[in-house]
């Protein structure tokens with residue numbers, strides 16, 4: 001018997017309710033049944049994004065939603081400000097480059113969060129910047145940027161704020177309308193508890209003005225064309241039907257738990273995970289840690305790849321290593337989406353055994369106890 005436990009920052013575990021509903025025979029999308037389904041999903045997405053605007057759906061991984069945000073808000077010759085400091089922040093720059101968009105980067109050292117003052121200063125220095133592109137939860141380093149403070153700086157200006165909220169929506173508060181976030185991107189395989197393949201993009205009133213003017217090339221990812229169909233509970237092309245069926249189910253689960261409870265649960269799980277990690281004598285990598293994923297520094301003398309591999313092969317526990325220059329130097333454990341307190345204990349238990357197996361001195365149970373103490377209190 002082989003039982004696998006998934007603690008990767010995407011894809012994440014899928015609740016049985018969603019798996020079962022997606023196993024039904026396929027619906028046809030040009031039918032009243034699909035239109036009723038999409039009508040419910042549209043409402044559920046507005047609750048999740050905390051917006052009165054429509055949330056557009058595209059059959060794509062999260063990166064497709066990011067690319068869509070760039071091509072729909074910018075025109076040739078316009079400038080962007082890109083907050084880097086991790087693989088996903090860097091991806092914004094790569095997309096700009098692919099479309100010939102000039103951008104100024106703010107390079108944040110890996111493991112650190114951006115100083116929102118730097119964003120305000122960059123906008124004051126160069127009012128020509130049309131769009132700020134940022135990550136909220138930088139999954140590659142486990143850092144949470146202060147998007148609320150960044151939004152306060154941006155919303156006073158004509159510049160738009162585009163946020164990669166792919167590991168934030170459904171994890172922590174992302175009040176799109178309240179904070180004045182202009183484009184918010186989500187993906188199905190993170191806290192939305194679904195398989196990969198669906199990108200969701202919320203677009204503010206302010207952003208729609210730019211969308212109407214934007215002249216970067218686009219065909220599939222055309223916000224204005226897609227919105228026209230969405231308002232009739234339809235999609236321009238064949239939608240990811242089964243994923244939309246699953247999304248109705250996970251959005252129902254999200255509504256019934258309630259956003260504040262969901263945010264508290266993620267805070268609590270991440271706090272327990274961090275307590276367990278530090279009790280084992282390990283160091284956290286992120287200075288301002290995201291509640292979606294806990295990044296851990298690999299102790300000196302050990303290889304992160306071996307830890308990840310041992311967890312997978314001996315314990316069938318899937319976590320993520322470091323990416324790019326962080327390869328081998330950190331490992332990452334997600335507690336995102338369909339995750340509860342017992343999951344933290346399972347992950348720490350397997351990690352303790354693994355550390356002992358690779359020759360790191362641990363006292364079995366130390367991490368688990370520290371996590372349980374947090375769980376008992378909170």
Ligand SMILES: *Cc1c(COP(=O)(O)O)cnc(C)c1O
Pocket residue numbers: 009010061062063064088135137138139140164166167187190196
């Ligand atoms: C997972 C993720 C993405 C999207 O990656 P895809 O593989 O395209 O789904 C983008 N940004 C962040 C912060 C992520 O965690």
